[in-house]
Amino acid sequence: MSTASPPEPVQRLAVIGCGLMGGSFALALRAAGLVRHVVGVARSPEARTRAAARGVADEATDDPAAAARGADVVLLAVPVAATEATLRALAPALADDTLLMDVGSTKADVVAAARAALDARRLARFVPAHPIAGKEKAGVEHACADLYRGAPVILTPLPQTAADAQRRARTLWQALGARVHAMSPHEHDAALAAVSHLPHLLAFAAMHALAQQPDGGRFLALAGPGFRDFTRIAASDPEVWRDILHANAAEVRAQAAAFRAALDAFEAALDEPARLQRLIEAASRARRAWAPAGAPPSP
Amino acid sequence: MSTASPPEPVQRLAVIGCGLMGGSFALALRAAGLVRHVVGVARSPEARTRAAARGVADEATDDPAAAARGADVVLLAVPVAATEATLRALAPALADDTLLMDVGSTKADVVAAARAALDARRLARFVPAHPIAGKEKAGVEHACADLYRGAPVILTPLPQTAADAQRRARTLWQALGARVHAMSPHEHDAALAAVSHLPHLLAFAAMHALAQQPDGGRFLALAGPGFRDFTRIAASDPEVWRDILHANAAEVRAQAAAFRAALDAFEAALDEPARLQRLIEAASRARRAWAPAGAPPSP
The missing domain is CATH 3.40.50.720 (NAD(P)-binding Rossmann-like Domain)
Incomplete structure (x- = not known):
C-alpha cells in the first residue's frame, strides 16, 4: 500500500x-x-x-x-x-x-x-x-x-x-x-457517534429491554444467529462504554434523534406493506453497499 | 441427543x-x-x-x-x-x-x-x-x-x-x-417479535437513519467490526421482512414499546455516569449469560 x-x-x-x-x-x-x-x-x-x-x-x-x-x-x-x-x-x-x-x-x-x-x-x-x-x-x-x-x-x-x-x-x-x-476532534466524535456509539447504545437498550421482561428468559432461549450478531456489542465493557457514552453525550443524542425518527417511520409503516417495503429496501441496499473500513477494495 | x-x-x-x-x-x-x-x-x-x-x-x-x-x-x-x-x-x-x-x-x-x-x-x-x-x-x-x-x-x-x-x-x-x-402460535409470535423481528426492525431503522444523513457516506467509511455485526441483519431480504413485520405488527409494536422505554432510560442516564453504568452492566451481564439456541451447553 x-x-x-x-x-x-x-x-x-x-x-x-x-x-x-x-x-x-x-x-x-x-x-x-x-x-x-x-x-x-x-x-x-x-x-x-x-x-x-x-x-x-x-x-x-x-x-x-x-x-x-x-x-x-x-x-x-x-x-x-x-x-x-x-x-x-x-x-x-x-x-x-x-x-x-x-x-x-x-x-x-x-x-x-x-x-x-x-x-x-x-x-x-x-x-x-x-x-x-x-x-x-x-x-x-x-x-x-x-x-x-x-x-x-x-x-x-x-x-x-x-x-x-x-x-x-x-x-x-x-x-x-x-x-x-x-x-478534527469534533468531526471524529460526530462520525463515531453515528457508526459506533449509537449502535452500542441501541444494543445495550435492546438487551436490557429483553432481559427485563417477565418472559425474557424463555424468549432468549429461542434467539438465533441474527440476534447473536445484533447484540454482540451489548456484551462490551460497562466502564469503558459508560465513559464513551457520557463523554460524547451530545453527539450520541443527535444520532439517537435521527434513529428515533427512522424508527417512527418504520413503525408507522407496519400496516402499510408497500411503504414498509420501500423503507426496508433503502436500508438493505445501504447495508449491502457498505464494506467494513479497512477491508480491501472489491476487485 | x-x-x-x-x-x-x-x-x-x-x-x-x-x-x-x-x-x-x-x-x-x-x-x-x-x-x-x-x-x-x-x-x-x-x-x-x-x-x-x-x-x-x-x-x-x-x-x-x-x-x-x-x-x-x-x-x-x-x-x-x-x-x-x-x-x-x-x-x-x-x-x-x-x-x-x-x-x-x-x-x-x-x-x-x-x-x-x-x-x-x-x-x-x-x-x-x-x-x-x-x-x-x-x-x-x-x-x-x-x-x-x-x-x-x-x-x-x-x-x-x-x-x-x-x-x-x-x-x-x-x-x-x-x-x-x-x-402455541401466539407464544411463538410474541417470542419471535422479541428475539428476531424487533432486532431486524431496529437494524433496518439504524441503517436507514445513517444512510439518509448528509454525512452518512463519510461516517460509514469509518465503521468497523462492531457496526458490521450489529447491522448484518439489515441486509435481509426486503419482501420477506415486509411480510414478517406486517404479519406480526401487534407483537412487534409491543416489543418496540419496551425497547423505547429502555432507550429513554439510557438516554436520560447519559449525563449520570453511575446510573448509566448500572444500566450497561445489566445489559452486558444478560448478553454474556446468553448462549445461542442450539449451541451445545458449556462444559
Whole structure:
C-alpha cells in the first residue's frame, strides 16, 4: 500500500495502561521489530504480572512518570475519564521531543483534558489517536500483534500539533498495518457517534429491554444467529462504554434523534406493506453497499 | 441427543417454493437418506433450473397441486403472505394422510390462513413449523444440507392437529439435527417479535437513519467490526421482512414499546455516569449469560 520507508525504531516505549489496546500496540511494534524496550504501566500487581506473561512489557511499574521518563514514545491507553489525571502525572517526565499519543474512543474530551494538563511545548507533541479496533473482550490476555492490521486509525491533531510529531505518529501506525485518517476532534466524535456509539447504545437498550421482561428468559432461549450478531456489542465493557457514552453525550443524542425518527417511520409503516417495503429496501441496499473500513477494495 | 429410531423415509416430498429454506430441507433429507423422490415447485423457469442445478429436486413444476398429488410430505416454503392462496391451490391434491408443514417466520397468520384454506380433515394433518435458521442471503443457491443442524425448530400445532402428524413432523426435523420446541402460535409470535423481528426492525431503522444523513457516506467509511455485526441483519431480504413485520405488527409494536422505554432510560442516564453504568452492566451481564439456541451447553 505505502511506499514510505519503515519508521525509525522506538527506543523506549511507555504504555500507560496495559489492556487490550495498549498491549496490542506493544506486541505489534515488537513483531515489526520497531521497539527496543517497553515499559508497561498498570495499577494492580496482577495486571503487571499478566502484561509480563503476555510478553507486552520488558519492565512494569505503577508510576506513569517513571515509565515516561526517557521514553521517546508514550502511548496513553487508559479509560478516557482518567486522561487528564494521568497526563498531569506524567507530563513533568516528558522530554522535549517525546511523542505522546492516546487511543481513546472519544476525542473532544481527550483534547480538552490535554489542553488542561499539558503546557504549550508538550501539547505540540500530543497526537490524539483513535484506532478503530477491538473486541468485546477487554484485557491484556486478548492483546495480539495484528489487532491494528487493516484497521482505521483516526488522528485528530490540534492546530498547534507539530508536523513532525504527526508524521511520526502516522508512520508508526502505518507500519502496524493501520489505515490512517486525519480529521478534527469534533468531526471524529460526530462520525463515531453515528457508526459506533449509537449502535452500542441501541444494543445495550435492546438487551436490557429483553432481559427485563417477565418472559425474557424463555424468549432468549429461542434467539438465533441474527440476534447473536445484533447484540454482540451489548456484551462490551460497562466502564469503558459508560465513559464513551457520557463523554460524547451530545453527539450520541443527535444520532439517537435521527434513529428515533427512522424508527417512527418504520413503525408507522407496519400496516402499510408497500411503504414498509420501500423503507426496508433503502436500508438493505445501504447495508449491502457498505464494506467494513479497512477491508480491501472489491476487485 | 435423541434415542428415537430414525424416521421412515419420505416416499415423495413436495417442496412448494424452492428457496433457501425449502431447498435446504430437501438437501438435508437427501443427505440423511430419508427421501426417495423430491418434486420442487417454483414459479419461474429460472428458479426451477437453479433448483435442479443445486440437486434439490428430481423434478420441478410450477403447479403446487401437481407436486402435492401422491406426496406423503408437503413442505410449504413460500413467503408467508402467499400461504392462503397456495394452500387453496394444493389442498384438493392432498391425500388423507399427507403431512403438511410450512416454514413461515410468523405463525398466527399462517394458522389463520390454514383455517381459511383447509377443511377439517386436512387441517388435522397440518403442523405449522418455524425453523430458526437462515442467512441474510436468500435463494436456493445458498441452500445447504446442514442449515438445520443444531437449529431450533418451533412447532405450533393446533388443538385439532393429529398426534401422529405431530410425531412425524418432530422426528423428521430431529433427524435433520434440529432441536424441536412446541408452543402455541401466539407464544411463538410474541417470542419471535422479541428475539428476531424487533432486532431486524431496529437494524433496518439504524441503517436507514445513517444512510439518509448528509454525512452518512463519510461516517460509514469509518465503521468497523462492531457496526458490521450489529447491522448484518439489515441486509435481509426486503419482501420477506415486509411480510414478517406486517404479519406480526401487534407483537412487534409491543416489543418496540419496551425497547423505547429502555432507550429513554439510557438516554436520560447519559449525563449520570453511575446510573448509566448500572444500566450497561445489566445489559452486558444478560448478553454474556446468553448462549445461542442450539449451541451445545458449556462444559
